[in-house]
Amino acid sequence: MSWLDSTVHRALVEAVLVGALGGVVGVFVIARRLPFFTMALTHATFPGIVVAALLGVNLYLGGGLFGLLVVAAVLAFGRGRGQDFTTATGIALSGGFALGVVLVSSQDGFTKDLAAYTVGDVLAVGTGDLVATTAVAAGVLLVLALVGKELLLAAFDPVGAAALGLPLVLLDFALLAVVEVTVVATVPALGTILAVALIVGPAATARLLTDRLAPLFPLAAGIGIACALAGVWVSTQWNVATGASIALFVGLVFGAVFLGTAVRDRARRAVAVRA
């Protein structure tokens, strides 16, 4: 009898992992202004899932591999347009999703499998999912630790980075691939539609709290973990959807911090005016 045999224990571990992973990767997503890309990936990986279901292989492996294709397509179409992937991303989003729908409509009877994929269920994650999430988290953190400073420069000043001779396309691919594997790793817990919440929300909240880069990472990871754990707790207490509970907490925390910092700034300004 291992500690991980309990559904709730596995859910808690998964929550901590995806919370931390989403928070840390989210800092780069926010800095590079990639929330739309992240959102699009969740939809564009859809055909990969459908094909995987047709072939009877692991759904997330299918989604992950297809997502890498999408990343390559976005890079190819978005190249030479500075740091704006928006147009290419929009095409990948609608094109990928449409392809998935066509594939699904040509088949009968996997709506059930796919429901879990779209909304996720952290209480259903198995040990295999945990191993996969751990591997992704370790890989992502390694990449960010190794080329974090180059990714930072490429995000802040792409022409300056190119002027230094840094391989921009490779760096862009590394960052988009990091976001992609993070999305795929977060999907079992939150589902495709809500995964973006845990990648964008905690980092955006942390950004409201600090202007400095170094504290952004632990802060975003902490907020991500706290929201994920709170979501799991609420859903086991009241038997409501876990992914949605986590996403709701992310939204609530962002809203509260937004209001809090707005009130604080207003008070500061008032003091400054009086002084």
Place this chain on the structure above:
Amino acid sequence: MSERAPTLVLDRASVAYGDVPVLEELNGVVHEGEAVALIGPNGAGKSTFIKALLGLVPVVRGRIEVLGRPPAQARRDVAYVPQADTLDPDFPVSVEQVVMMGRYRRIGWLRRPSAGDRAEVADALERVGLAGRARDRFGTLSGGQRQRVLLARAIAAKPRMLLLDEPFNGVDAVSQHALLEAIGSLKAQGASVVVSTHDLAIAHLACDEVCLLNRHQFGFGPTGDVLTPERLRATYGGHALELRGDRVIVTQT
């Protein structure tokens, strides 16, 4: 002057984005410790010229040599200063982190900045008069101060050639003075400087040579010889010019 080594050689060079030639028939030589001003109207190709020196836009005909090498192979010793307002002011990065980016090339992949790198960063910030702002967020500084931070980033890279794209736009007198001082001290150390500007007074003040550009080269040589009303009028396509003392003003129409 002439025993100084040439750092930039342009030999009938044409530069193009894809099939579209932007600059044609560039000729000229710049030596160690010299500064050249790139002057021309909007769309003349000044930014393209600078990107060609960085090897970011290809030379399709003729030859450009930077520090005796093809441009892309000289990047290690070339520093580029973009216009500050092209950078995202919301980016969560501090002034000293921006300046540290100038050291990345020397630090190399997979490694972290050393105490020596941090000392270079502090020294570069000192030289642009912003030592006290090191820990502030980049976006909280004024436009002119941000431009000085970007120059500090270039200084920290210890370049033998410095490329600046319109560094004086929207910059106040204090920042302009700080920028000119820092550029002057780099020149004194033997670096060559290429600076694009719309301000002819600055070309007179800071540059030994001028390159007049408008898709073609309308002149390249000592500032006093090249910055004549006739040549300027040719470069600017006949727009009116006023001469006031040692200042030449192009009145935009």
